[in-house]
Structures are given as structure tokens and as C-alpha cells.
Amino acid sequence: RHMGAQEIEIYLTHLAARAKVAASTQNQALNALLFLYKYVLHKPLDDPIHALRAKRRKPIPVVLSQREAQRLLDSMQGQNQLMAQLLYGSGLRVSECLRLRVKDLDFDQKQIVVRDGKGAKDRITMLPLSLIQPIQLHLRHVRAIHQGDLRKSMGEVYLPHALERKYPNISREWIWQWVFPSRNFSTDPRSGRLRRHHRAPSTLRRAIRAAAKIAAIQKHVTPHTLRHSFATHLLENGYDIRTVQELLGHRDLKT
Structure with a gap:
């Protein structure tokens, strides 16, 4: 209770300089202390906190070789x-893949429309012929499940x-259904309504981790690894970086 901004600065600097914690851990400690002083001790800290900040590490993306991806x-x-x-062949984020609806797949144009991607932007990416x-x-199979659901109201x-609210009847139409329910x-x-949602991302993450072990891939493989590998392999096959940027939905070429 008797400590203030100066003592908090010393503690946060210790976390960064001596304990070598991650930036997120230091931020969590700061937020916890601010909450403690404001809502528990009722002594909000008005003075700014000038502590040494932990550096944010930028990890190098994990990329699979084409053989590893196939395995x-x-x-x-x-x-x-x-x-x-789809993650590997279209460069989708796992959330974008899970949120795909039937209407987002254009088989004739071999395209996928990604709705409300990161940054609330739509984009078009490739749908591999294979x-x-x-x-x-x-x-x-999904349509048969949907028809069975309709028979159950x-x-x-x-x-x-x-x-x-605008179109109350289209929520049961086939084109709006999840591709992966x-x-x-x-x-x-x-809404409190009983519905069939799309599949959970945790299921896919576990499956990819298990597959990496089976394939004896000595790398930390996540769903996002397939997206990084998609971009890298396109560049290796001669695609220009601007096209790859648009397929990924990145604003900045550096990302």
C-alpha cells in the first residue's frame, strides 16, 4: 500500500533486465498492478511508469519444405x-478456413472468397484444382447433414x-451453411439459439501436431506453418511478391 510508481518501475525494470521475461509477461504484471492499486487499494497511480521495457522478439516463421508439407x-x-x-493450397488462416461458407467457393473460377479476414477485409485467393x-x-456429405437438420426444424x-434481421429466412439456405460444420x-x-456452428480450431491444431509426429518432421508445426509454407513455395515457383501479398491479404510486403 505504501509503494508507488517508483517501486513499480524498479520491479518492472527487474523483470526486463534480470528476469528476462517476455514483453507480454511484463505487460501482464503492469496491468495487474494498475488493477490492484485502482480497484483493490483505491489508490490509482497518476504518475507515469518509466520502466525499462522488455523487448518484443520477432520469431522467424517456420516453413516446411515441399516434401515435408506433402508428408x-x-x-x-x-x-x-x-x-x-486448404491452408497450404490457398494460404488461409485457420479462422478463415473454418468460417468458409458454401457460397465462398467458386469452382468454375477456381477461387475462394475470404470474407472479413484479418483487418475486416475481403479478398480472393486460389482454389487448387486438385x-x-x-x-x-x-x-x-455436408448437404445431407443439413437436409437432415432441416427435417428436424x-x-x-x-x-x-x-x-x-434483414433477411430472416436465409439462415437455413444451403449457400450460407458452413463448409466445415x-x-x-x-x-x-x-442469440441463445441452438445451432450447428463450424468446427473448432483446436481440433485442427491437434490433428496437425499429431501428423507432424507421424511424418517425423523435426519442426514446431502449427496451422499457420502451412500458410507460411504456401507463400514461400509460391515465391520459389516464380510468383511475384505483390501477387503473394494479395493472396495472403497482407497490407505490408514486409509481413
């Missing part, structure tokens, strides 16, 4: 394999940007 995908099966193939038939076969999905219904916290 990884060959070690997977079912929907998880198809989702991983994935068209597997996705179409997968959608036949279910089958509606969450719609973005108040579309549900979950196996079970769950309660939508936004």
Missing part, C-alpha cells in the same frame, strides 16, 4: 486433412452483420 498432409485424413490442404473434387465430395446458421449442435451465445 504432413499424407499423414492426415478426413476433414482435418482437407482443411490442412482440391475441387475432394471438396465437392465433402459438400455432398433446425439447419440455421449464424449470419454476420445483422443479415439475419461441427458434429454437434451448440447454443449460440449471441
Whole structure:
């Protein structure tokens, strides 16, 4: 209670200089102390905190070779394999893949429309020819599930940007359904309705980790690794960096 900004500065500097903690850990400590003083001790700190800040490390992206990527995908099966193939073949983020709706797939143009990507931007990326038939076969199965849901007076999905209020009947239409729906219904916290949401990202992450072990890949492989590998392999195959930037949805060439 008797300590103030000066003591907090000393402690935070110790975390950065001696304990060598990550920047996120130091920020968490600062936020916890600010909360303690303001809401528990009722002594908000008015003086600015001038502590030595921990440096943010920029990790080098993990990239698979083309052979490693193929071994990884060959070690997977079912929907998880198809989702991983999309991450690698289209450069999708895992959230973008899971949020795909039927209408976002353009088989004739061999394109995927990514809606509301990072930065709330839409973009178009490639749909590999090799994935068209597997996705179409997968959608036949998904459509059968959807038709079964409709017979149970279910089958509606969450719609973005108040579309549900404007068009109350389209939430059950086929084109708005998730490409990768979950196996079970769950309660939508936004509306309280029982719906079939899209699959959870944790399922795909676990499947990719398991596949990396099976394929004996000695790297830390995550879903985002496939996106990095997509970009790297396009550049290796002669694509210009501006095109790759647009496919990834990056504002800055440096990223």
C-alpha cells in the first residue's frame, strides 16, 4: 500500500533486465498492478511508469519444405486433412478456413472468397484444382447433414452483420451453411439459439501436431506453418511478391 510508481518501475525494470521475461509477461504484471492499486487499494497511480521495457522478439516463421508439407498432409485424413490442404493450397488462416461458407467457393473460377479476414477485409485467393473434387465430395456429405437438420426444424446458421434481421429466412439456405460444420449442435451465445456452428480450431491444431509426429518432421508445426509454407513455395515457383501479398491479404510486403 505504501509503494508507488517508483517501486513499480524498479520491479518492472527487474523483470526486463534480470528476469528476462517476455514483453507480454511484463505487460501482464503492469496491468495487474494498475488493477490492484485502482480497484483493490483505491489508490490509482497518476504518475507515469518509466520502466525499462522488455523487448518484443520477432520469431522467424517456420516453413516446411515441399516434401515435408506433402508428408504432413499424407499423414492426415478426413476433414482435418482437407482443411490442412486448404491452408497450404490457398494460404488461409485457420479462422478463415473454418468460417468458409458454401457460397465462398467458386469452382468454375477456381477461387475462394475470404470474407472479413484479418483487418475486416475481403479478398480472393486460389482454389487448387486438385482440391475441387475432394471438396465437392465433402459438400455432398455436408448437404445431407443439413437436409437432415432441416427435417428436424433446425439447419440455421449464424449470419454476420445483422443479415439475419434483414433477411430472416436465409439462415437455413444451403449457400450460407458452413463448409466445415461441427458434429454437434451448440447454443449460440449471441442469440441463445441452438445451432450447428463450424468446427473448432483446436481440433485442427491437434490433428496437425499429431501428423507432424507421424511424418517425423523435426519442426514446431502449427496451422499457420502451412500458410507460411504456401507463400514461400509460391515465391520459389516464380510468383511475384505483390501477387503473394494479395493472396495472403497482407497490407505490408514486409509481413
